Amino acid sequence: MKSYEYYLFDADGTLIDTTELIYQCFSNTLKTYAKRRIDRQEVIRNIGLPLRRQLECYLGTLSEDEAKRISSYHMEYQLGIYTNFLKPFPGIIDALRNLKSAGKRLAVVTSRMPDSLELYLRHTRLLEFFDALVTPASTSKHKPNPEPALKALELLEGAPEKALMVGDATFDIECGARAGADTAFVAWSHHPLASLTVSPTYILHSPSELHKKIKNAEKE
Structure with missing residues (x-):
């Protein structure tokens, strides 16, 4: 892995393990609004x-009022x-600590709304590492x-060719690639490599591997 100046991280499934939390929430929401198991x-x-x-995906097209009411209940x-x-x-x-000590600028790029994102990053002691959300x-x-x-790159004042997008889903890899950045797929979450619609620049199998590759890149 080469050295980058800007690192863009997905949150759920990449930085924080939220799979069981998300499953429990959708299970509860669909039991209430669709009377079915998921x-x-x-x-x-x-x-x-x-x-x-x-x-x-589970309830069909929702009106603005329905989406607001169900989303509020869910959250x-x-x-x-x-x-x-x-x-x-x-x-x-x-x-993350290694990146910050090397002077890199970091952002979270997520589909999670800001209130819960900041709360969850603070709870997991990750918020302090990020320059932009x-x-x-x-x-x-x-x-x-x-x-x-x-x-994210605008907020970091960075260029795509100096950035790496890190995520666990095809949505992350495609987002980063279409922005002109290199990408890293993390295989420590639950999305299989076969689910990707775009090939990542790198595949990482554990956070410790990411840590080692970053350290090695900074030595070169």
């Missing part, structure tokens, strides 16, 4: 999409249970569109 793999496939798009439940499930992936803190509230278009990655 398969864990259904949920995993759609992690990375904005919440409304995820809800519409209220999530905020009541997140401390039972939320944790950073092992090795992530070391990787890009959420669906930051842009009019969302992953896999390149606009979120380009917005």
